[in-house]
Amino acid sequence: MLLLLLLCGLLACGGPQEVEVCEQFPPIYPDYTEVTIPSNIAPLNFLLRNKPSQVEVSIKGKTTGLLLRSDYKVQFQGRRWRKVLEAEKGGTLQVLVKAKVDGRWIQYAPFSWHIAEERIDPYLSYRLIEPGYEVWNALQLRERHLESFAERVIADNNLTDRSCMNCHTYTKNDPSLSFFHLRGKDGGTILNRNGELRKLDTRVAGMLSSAVYGELHPSGRYGIFSSNVIIPEFHTLAEKRLEVYDNASEIYLYDFDARTVQTVAFPVSEGEKLRTFPVFSADGRSVYYCEAPYLPLPDSIQYLKYDLHRIAFDPDRRAFGTAVDTLYSANAMGGSVCHPKASPDGNFLLYTVADYGTFPIWHQETDLQLFDLRTGERDSLDRVNAPGSDTYHSWSSGSRWFVFASKRDDGIYGKPYFAYVDRQGRAHKPFVLPQRDPAHYDYTLKSYNIPELSTGPLSFDAGDIERIYRAGEAETFTRVEEP
Amino acid sequence: MKIDAKDIVVSLLIAILLVMGSFLFFQFAQPYALFFKEQTQLFLFTSEYFLSYLDKPGTLACLVGDFLTQFLYLRGAGALVVSLFLLLEWIMAFAVLKRLGCGTLAPLWALLPVFAEGLFLAQLYYTLAIPVTWLLAMGSFLCYSAIRRRWLALLAGIVSVPFLYSLTGAGMFLFVLLLFLYEIYRRRGLAGAALLILVFAAAYPYLIRSLYLLTATQAYLYPLAQGRYGLSAVVLLLLAVIAVALSSQRDKVTARTFSFHVLWILILGIASFVFAVDKERETNLALASEAYFGNWERVYDLAEKEKQPNALATYYANISLSRRGELGDRLMEFYQPGGAGLFLPVNPEANWFTIFFSSDVHYYLGDMNMAQHSAMLGMIFSPRHRSSRMVKRLAEIHLALGDSAAAEKYLRLLDATLYHKKWAARMRDALYSEQPGDYPWLTQQKERLTTTDRLRRAADYPAALEALLESNPENLPARDYLLSYHLLTKNMPAFKAAFDRYAKTKGAYIPRAYSEALLIYLAATNASEKEFKTYTFDEAVVKAFAEYTALYEEMKGRLEPVRERFEGTYWMYYHFAEVN
Helix, strand or coil, rough: HHHHHHHHHHHHHHHCEEEEEECCCEEECCCCEEEEEEEECCCCEEEEECCCCCEEEECCCCCCCCEEEEEEEEEHHHHHHHHHHHHHHCEEEEEEEEEEEEEEEECCCCEEEEEECCCCEEEEEEEEEECCCCCCCCCEEEEEEECCCCEEEEEEEEEEECCECCCCEEEEEEEEEEEEEEEECCCEEEEEEECEEEEEEECCCCCCCCCEEEEECCCCCEEEEEEEEEEEEEECHHHHEEEEEEEEEEEEECCCCCEEEECCCCCCCCCCECCCCCCCCCCEEEEEEEEECCCCCCCCHHHHCCEEEEEEEECCCEEEEEEEEEEHHHHHHEEEEEEECCCCCCCHHHHHHEEECCCCCCCCCCEEEEEECCCCECCCCCCCCCCEEEEEEEEECCCCCCEEECCCCCHHHCEEEEEEECCCCCCCCCCCCCCCCCHHHCCCCCCCEEEEEECCCHHHHHHHHHHHHHCCCCECCCCCCCC | CCHHHHHHHHHHHHEEEEEEEEHHHHHHHHHHHHHHHCCCHHHHHHHCHHHHHHHHHHHHHHHHHHHHHHHHHCCHHHHHHHHHHHHHHHHHHHHHHHHHHHHHCCHHHCCCHHHHHHHHHCCCCHHHHHHHHHHHHHHHHHHHHHHCHHHHHHHHHHHHHHHHHHHHHCCHHHHHHHHHHHHHHCCCHHHHHHHHHHHHHHHHHHHHHHHHCCCHHHHHHHHHHHHHHHCCCCHHHHHHHHHHHHHHHCCCCCHHHHHHHHHHHHHHHHHHHHCCCCCCHHHHHHHHHHHHHCCHHHHHHHHHHHCCCCCCHHHHHHHHHCCCCHHHHHHHHHCCCHHHHHCCCCCCCCCCHHHHHHHHHHHCCCCCHHHHHHHHHHHHCCCCCCCCCHHHHHHHHHHCCCCCCHHHHHHHHHHHCCCCHHHHHHHHHHHHHHHHHHHHHHHHHCCCCCCCCECCCCCCHHHHHHHHHHHHCCCCCHHHHHHHHHHCCHHHHHHHHHHHHHHHHCCCCHHHHHHHHHHHHHHCCCHHHHHHCCCCHHHEEEEEEEEHHHHHHHHHCCCHHHHHCCCHHHHHHHHHHCCC
């Protein structure tokens, strides 16, 4: 009798019986179907939206596999996951999901996980903030280890008098070269060079504002930033939500060693211009930036469209070129470019295009575009973009992965998505940052802002930021002219 | 130990009176303060949410306090939960005082920390984590003092500091100070060790604060949002000091002394309840909560009855008037603080309490962008940065917009709650219904949405209202709010233009406030008789205006004589109200 009971028990645990076959992919969240992933990513835990009582997931590669039975949340064990991904690097995993829904077992169409050979930078920093603009209360900068679920806080505005913090930006994915703007009365731009933190007052008399958008030079000596008068306004049409535009903007070059700042002297052009989003090229010998003719705002907001330009930069002389290349003409192409980012290998430029304006995160039509700097070809990244804003991107150091913030799920909360660019320059379907609890994104009230990849962990933490915040006056800059 | 029957009767009497008094007080004098506590939290039954309590000290106190707060959603449950807390606090304080040598007076003295707690229970930043903190601390002390072996007591005392800090936060200090008193005055022999534990406890929060990402002040107070919320613990400690000091006289209390103590403690108790009442706050919360529950007739009655002279009360009074189509007629019967009684300001100078409610009017009018902005800010700036009320509002907004993905975001959050999941299910039915006629409230909200686009600043209410009216001229609430806004900001040309554009209909009745304002404008601009006749004024109003003008000129701008006859008219407001 006992043996019979044991046998029955074993049979009951032995897996699905009388399975119905469904030709659709399982209703999993996040959507991890048919994605390309790096071999060093944390387990792609997911849940089934139809909340089955039991789930069986079998993953098969060329040489290894995984079998997991769970409830509607599928959470893989880290060590086994890593083993499979490492073994199947460059190959494909077939994922077969069977689920017991209302007492019946359903077998869904299998889907694939392509394991890229190139690894992704293992650290990601981002700002967690409620979706809004210029309104904050509790916000943090965090660093996530992508190979696990470990996450730590690198700055917390609870320790800095609730001041606003802008997002953290690396140069060439280097954890020892980064910055972020810490606002508030004791704030400043926090510059991290080789683990040494400096607090900089980037506003000099006559400037529109402190430094806003920008990047550090690969040498670490310079920073190029825009100074903007930013106006937030609301659309009366609810679908469009918020509009943020610049009433004025200009670009400055900072020398962190000499503590000087100079206005970038652009070649003379017709009419007043708005210039913003300056970044360095991979070799540091050019600057990409966006430019639009000044228009009466907000009435002409729909005609405010930014071109994408490039100007040469000589770091030895601190001098800019006399000619400007136009890489994207708003007049010809119809869109408005924001946030250009050069790939570390210098081959690509990734930027976002909205219908108009300069604040793509609330423009649902915003999409990423990839510009091949070698051939001049433009890729509209159809496999990457989705309805909802796709923007705030950054590259992995190997130039084969990039991360971006997407609002594709609900149009409100941004989440970090990773996309692979293969050897032919084709981008693959992206996947969202995996979480230990796959329901995490359902229950968080924070947006992931400006995700940035880095090759290692940062050397500072929230306590260091609190100390430098309270450490007294920020370093000031002297204004100089271009040599 | 011999237990005196008289003591038991006295204790039982105190317990019954305490529970009854507290229940009646919170049920009838301060019920809305408790409802509001539930509205400013969102307790989720998810593993991540539970684990998030580990991010700060006082994990257990906050978890239990927040868990119980969700029951405050139910009518009557708030008073019951709070009364039981106070009863438990009294029992524990009683036991602690007894342990420290307090005699017959212990049940009476134990009421004092309870009264101190009662002073703050209804306050906006006070959370139920606080009484849980004290209960855990007192319970830990009672366990500690039961340890007979000294070395074990010493070990327990040291270990308790980090352990209790992580579980109770500031409650750890109450425990350590009670331990110190006990070791110094009662047990004797571990005094040196007690001092060491005290020093360790004083340093520990500062040393550990970076782990919890707290400032030094927060590290010592958490989960108390304000230092004064620790009054109950301070009172208990003072009583404990007195108890140990007088412990040698414990059996010398006469009936007369006892009666005297009963009397002054009773007076203190009544005084604490009286001080705890904040009628203005409670009325405001009553208006806001009844609005949240959808009881607009109750809001109307309350507004009429209380007529509170503050912006929040006026705000709800105005919405309730508008819902009945009476805004134009009765606008001036209520205190009107300029435009702030129509739209609660949402700006860096505004406090979170008013921002929290500011989305109600935008949602009602159909201005979903501002409703969303206000609701998001209301949630961000509320003490816990999450709110069941605001999440419901955000779900409603996206339901009206037909944005199922965004609505689902908020409905899923509500699915994970105890008391809001049924509401979420009902909203989901409405969201996916193929029979929109089954949900007339949703149809009405959709009809009010703006279909034209323009940019406007957050505080540019006329621009938003005009966009609503351009999209749907039948949006009468938007029309009344536009006209009322111009009236209350005394922008007469804008009022006249808006009236002519959106409200002027030949032969139609003109609500009282609008008539009065039009008469001012027409008189001030020397309008022709022809133009005058294009408006259908009530003759009595025209006559009253002539009388008012004569009196105003005769009195040379003196308020009182004019107020006697013309209080509640727009003319009075126009001439005498100061608008910022």
